[in-house]
Amino acid sequence: MAAKNDLATEPADRVLVITRIFDAPRSLVFKAWTESEHMARWFGPRGFTSTVLRNELRPGGAYRIHMRGPDGDDHWMQGIYREIVPPERLVMVGSWADAQGNLTRPETTLTLTFEEHDGKTKLTLHQAIFESVTARDAHQGGWTTSLDCLAEYLAAAQSSRG
Template sequence: MAETEFVIEPGRQDIVIKRVFDAPPDAVFEAFTDAEAVARWMGPRGYTLSIDRWDPKTGGSYRYETSGPEGTDAFHGSFHEVTAPRRIVQTFEWEGLPGHVTLETAEFQELEGGRTRYVGTSVFQSVEDRDGMAASGMQQGVNEGFEKLDEILASR
């Protein structure tokens, strides 16, 4: 099973997430941009994700809701750059805390053997916002989501 690396350095406003997937960049990129795939893998186990809007192109936007044991939350953002199969730049905002927007960059790097290194960087407006996200259980949700993504990629 692949390990997810989280880089959360004291005093910085970013979180960097790294993981290797056993699939080529085009397949991983598609899993990040296809609404049906995203709804299947994003977030922790035990939660469902329903997409209200998903337009993964430069200038597009999205909105989705997650539902689970702790209730329902909604998130939205804009796609600033979508360059297949290498890069996605988007904003991310939890509707429960409006005005705290994160800028996220996802890069998909081709590795030998048909594998992909994913590097995701989230830049927060403040160290406090970043620390709040780091303390929110985000790591568990990302790990479980990526485990589900591994399962989807293996079934293709």
């Protein structure tokens, strides 16, 4: 008998988990994810530019980000912050949307945990539940290059500090 899709069970093939170690303090990595001026400098797959249109960093607060791809195509993502525990955890529900703010894909929940790791930060990204394996795989590619951009941004931010 197949398991029901409820909060207690997640279909493993439609869940994305990425773990990365960043050579930066946890507080800085958390700020890079939560402060608009930081997010605009790295957020999005490689080659994309991002504008943070809304960022109400509080439980129940909304966020909306416009990304322009290297091909000139526009992409919007938006959602609601569910949990914010600085500098340890960030949970948000969101989706892709159109220019007018109408959702174009099913919502997923993105959970980020930030852990101290030998003077560095271990980030675990958990996103679920995708509508298909194809959607999960597309997000894996996007998040992988986004996290590469974050690593480069953090390195530059730290070297400019001193």
